[in-house]
Amino acid sequence: MTTQHGLLADKVVLITGASSGIGAAAARVFAAEGAQLVIAARRADRLDELVTELRGKGTEVVSSVMDIVQADDVRRAVDLAVETFGRLDAAFNNAGIGGDQNAMHLMDDSVYDSIMETNVRGTWNCLRYEIRAMLENSAGGAIVNNSSVGGLQAIPAAAPYVASKHAVVGLTKAAAAEYAAHGIRVNSVAPGVTRSENIIDWFQRNPELEAELHAATPQARTARAEEIAEAAAWLCSDRSSFVTGAIMPVDGGYSMV
Template structure:
């Protein structure tokens, strides 16, 4: 184990797969106590067992971030179990369909916005309330996307939602900086996950097209995003707040 997140209690949403599950492994390796939150209890239980077998302190709570009471319960569980909440990685997200805007259904828009924006909003409110009771410096990282920085065709609700995550990040960072809470975001490029696997499966050639637009010419592994989030959550960057860090192989740098 390393000490990047030594003695920090970290809540991770969307922790049952993809970047969230990788974050649970990376944060644990970096010395954190982790609380995993997601909707799929079987996956959470399996991952917690895996982490404990490796000597980590870990537990889980079933949580749908679109439900305010669930977000509150996840934070309360963390504080009740470990005495405090030091950090949070608001990672839960939904990709939606790749469809031209004028053909996009209201149901897709509502689902994407509800998970990606209201979910982060719900979590931030309750996390910050708990962190204001914590005398040590606290930190939050929200998972946005390169779609929160630039446009991507045929994904209007997703683009709107991820831009909103950037806005929430900057607003919260500004509002709570003097109270010792840092709020940043990661903006991943194309990353191997169930969401991207679904997109690629339904859109042949999409991965090759996106990779051709990425200077490094490849898809990221979820651990690469988790490592960036771990650094942002740590005490190694105490003067960094309100930033959105692209982890994208140079995609937005063109």
């Protein structure tokens, strides 16, 4: 449900990992809900295409090429929001990686390092700079981190990913507790398997895995990226004004089985 003017009308929102998948879907959903956007990702060409698309529909949007592992990149994206729109009201920290699936004893250190660096340090970088900007805003703000059902329970053959997403949950709760008194809410979405370019390709190569996932999910399907984006939009909006420190599964019931 939205208001006449949109769930995020007059909100300035930063979205990371916006060049594809859930991030690109979030840019479109948030724009439709009236947000002014800073979209950030590593692929400049994809960002340019999305900016052109959204501006064609009347959205005020700018882009920032950013690797969340690099603190200076994150700072520049947050500064761009403040310089362009005067403040930062909300952020969807969506960027992250999955990594190879393999037994723990067979994984190379580089896999662990890469996943933890991106998913944990990247979220840490985003939180620090976003919170600093929101502390300058008398209205506070709202931050949504993208975790995973892997942040709620174990997934076989994905130990570093599971560890990283549990850490994102921990950072979410820690920041929520620390900044609630400042009017800053911090929550997380925990998606189940969500259809994207990579997942569709994976299912095409392993059709039996798609059937197994559907069988393990009460709603018997995988998510559309827009469904994750809709949940994040609500958590970024004033409709969730008394919600902080929450980890919202968006997984068709998978994590409750």
